Amino acid sequence: MSETISGGHLVAKALKAEGVEVIYTLCGGHIIDIYDGCVDEGIEVIDVRHEQVAAHAADGYARITGKPGCAVVTAGPGTTDAVTGVANAYRAESPMLLIGGQGALSQHKMGSLQDLPHVDMMAPITKFAATVPSTERVADIVSMAFRECYHGAPGPSFLEIPRDVLDAKVPIERARIPETGRYRASTRQAGDPEAIERLADLLAHAEKPAILLGSQVWTCRATDAAIDFVRTLNVPAYMNGSGRGTLAPGDPHHFQLSRRYAFTEADLIIIVGTPFDFRMGYGKRLSPTATVVQIDLDYRTVGKNRDIDLGIVGDAGLILSAAAQAASGRIGDAAAKRKAWIEELRTVETQAYEKRLPRQHSDAQPIDPYRLVHEINEFLTEDTIYIGDGGDIVTFSGQVVQPKSPGHWMDPGPLGTLGVGTAFAMAAKQARRDKEVLCLFGDGAFSLTGWDFETMVRFDLPFIGIVGNNSSMNQIRYGQAAKYGEDRARVGNTLGDIRYGEFAKLLGGHGEEVRDPADIRPALERARESGKPSLINVWVDPEVYAPGTMNQTMYK
Ligand SMILES: Cc1ncc(C[n+]2csc(CCOP(=O)(O)OP(=O)(O)O)c2C)c(N)n1
Numbered sequence: 309m310s311e312t313i314s315g316g317h318l319v320a321k322a323l324k325a326e327g328v329e330v331i332y333t334l335c336g337g338h339i340i341d342i343y344d345g346c347v348d349e350g351i352e353v354i355d356v357r358h359e360q361v362a363a364h365a366a367d368g369y370a371r372i373t374g375k376p377g378c379a380v381v382t383a384g385p386g387t388t389d390a391v392t393g394v395a396n397a398y399r400a401e402s403p404m405l406l407i408g409g410q411g412a413l414s415q416h417k418m419g420s421l422q423d424l425p426h427v428d429m430m431a432p433i434t435k436f437a438a439t440v441p442s443t444e445r446v447a448d449i450v451s452m453a454f455r456e457c458y459h460g461a462p463g464p465s466f467l468e469i470p471r472d473v474l475d476a477k478v479p480i481e482r483a484r485i486p487e488t489g490r491y492r493a494s495t496r497q498a499g500d501p502e503a504i505e506r507l508a509d510l511l512a513h514a515e516k517p518a519i520l521l522g523s524q525v526w527t528c529r530a531t532d533a534a535i536d537f538v539r540t541l542n543v544p545a546y547m548n549g550s551g552r553g554t555l556a557p558g559d560p561h562h563f564q565l566s567r568r569y570a571f572t573e574a575d576l577i578i579i580v581g582t583p584f585d586f587r588m589g590y591g592k593r594l595s596p597t598a599t600v601v602q603i604d605l606d607y608r609t610v611g612k613n614r615d616i617d618l619g620i621v622g623d624a625g626l627i628l629s630a631a632a633q634a635a636s637g638r639i640g641d642a643a644a645k646r647k648a649w650i651e652e653l654r655t656v657e658t659q660a661y662e663k664r665l666p667r668q669h670s671d672a673q674p675i676d677p678y679r680l681v682h683e684i685n686e687f688l689t690e691d692t693i694y695i696g697d698g699g700d701i702v703t704f705s706g707q708v709v710q711p712k713s714p715g716h717w718m719d720p721g722p723l724g725t726l727g728v729g730t731a732f733a734m735a736a737k738q739a740r741r742d743k744e745v746l747c748l749f750g751d752g753a754f755s756l757t758g759w760d761f762e763t764m765v766r767f768d769l770p771f772i773g774i775v776g777n778n779s780s781m782n783q784i785r786y787g788q789a790a791k792y793g794e795d796r797a798r799v800g801n802t803l804g805d806i807r808y809g810e811f812a813k814l815l816g817g818h819g820e821e822v823r824d825p826a827d828i829r830p831a832l833e834r835a836r837e838s839g840k841p842s843l844i845n846v847w848v849d850p851e852v853y854a855p856g857t858m859n860q861t862m863y864k
């Protein structure tokens with residue numbers, strides 16, 4: 309008799325081959341054989357309280373580690389609950405695999421428990437969605453799903469595994485079990501050499517260049533190449549999404565508040581790894597006379613919504629390195645000439661900063677949100693991963709909070725999903741125990757997925773949670789007030805006055821209430837010291853709004 313292996317154990321072997329160390333899951337009878345396989349392969353099983361959290365955690369794990377994240381959910385409602393997390397990963401270009409259960413193939417379309425057309429539902433929000441047709445193919449198709457995750461800009465894949473396929477055992481030699489490092493190619497793609505030459509030429513002649521380092525700079529782990537590029541060519545850099553932190557605050561090439569000015573005045577604008585979506589005003593906020601270069605992993609993103617002068621598809625790190633090298637020899641005194649341009653931007657930057665400073669130091673009660681985000685910014689260390697999950701309060705933070713290291717900023721991305729915070733915090737702490745994790749929540753956002761605070765207690769994943777509590781869905785309320793008037797603005801956006809510090813304590817964490825701005829810092833220190841998952845509930849002024857909320861640009 310030859311040795312046999314079940315579908316669930318083949319899933320675990322394929323996950324192991326990809327380097328996946330943890331799955332996020334909520335149990336169901338359809339998927340238990342995967343758990344049993346994970347026990348054999350030494351893959352940790354983190355069981356959460358809602359499948360949305362499992363999917364967001366897989367997304368977060370991928371962002372932090374650079375490896376694909378994996379969530380495993382049961383058929384039907386388990387899979388539909390995870391849809392939001394997959395959709396978020398899709399818009400954020402995050403490589404994750406969702407595995408969903410399915411009724412037995414032998415009962416296909418007979419009305420089995422929790423049966424739904426999962427693959428049809430997932431197809432528009434994944435790079436690859438398929439049913440595993442036989443036990444022999446399980447590991448093979450899991451590896452195929454991972455390969456598809458990395459095609460172009462990364463993204464999620466979905467597999468449903470029918471229960472009889474998962475539970476059946478087959479002789480091990482009949483199953484294809486791809487081996488680590490042998491089933492997919494390197495994903496790094498260098499840019500077209502001719503295009504690099506043109507970019508070098510543009511860089512050599514530009515007097516007022518500016519570069520935007522987007523999320524793919526982190527996805528491609530191109531931090532060093534980006535730093536080398538801006539140094540060699542003396543180019544002021546702006547960062548967005550996961551690209552934040554590429555340069556540390558205080559770096560001579562780090563700019564943030566003068567972005568609109570720079571993009572209006574620049575003669576050469578290089579957009580790296582971020583689409584012309586709403587965060588970029590669909591490209592309309594760039595000077596119409598500037599030469600615009602776009603570098604992206606995804607061919608479909610380049611030139612979308614706005615004409616460009618040069619488009620290069622490929623890996624941000626390889627392209628920036630090649631361009632810096634090609635331009636450095638021919639730059640002459642151009643880099644030095646940019647001194648005046650950089651000084652001009654620094655003046656604009658400093659003016660904007662100083663204008664806001666009194667609000668950041670405000671002693672007002674209820675607390676000015678600017679003061680809260682200022683305190684958070686001061687509190688972050690080089691080893692703090694910052695997560696934003698909320699509406700208006702997170703929009704305030706987008707202006708003020710500056711991560712101190714690359715890869716230390718997490719926001720949902722362009723889907724703007726509320727509820728990512730608990731999941732991202734869980735994944736970040738799980739993947740990087742050596743890091744401090746801090747998450748700023750809106751009270752509305754926290755309440756969407758906050759029960760998973762309990763999961764963080766159960767798995768001993770300490771983090772510093774802060775609820776910017778305005779007892780409202782304020783970002784939406786602003787729009788209602790602006791459109792219908794103050795007297796009709798309080799419809800469908802008012803929350804209770806919930807003491808989230810007490811909620812944290814109820815679930816076994818550390819919790820505090822803060823009403824006086826002077827107490828923010830000491831409360832944050834105590835949360836840090838507690839070594840527990842914590843929630844500092846900070847009562848902020850509901851009557852003020854972030855500029856980004858008022859002009860609908862949100863966090864950028
Ligand atoms: C899942 C989800 N539902 C609804 C929205 C729409 N939305 C955007 S901001 C916002 C208000 C969020 O309130 P809160 O988290 O308390 O932050 P605040 O604006 O009050 O600071 C809502 C409901 C969304 N982005 N995501």
Ligand SMILES: [Mg+2]
Nearest residue numbers: 750751752780
């Ligand atoms: Mg709120």
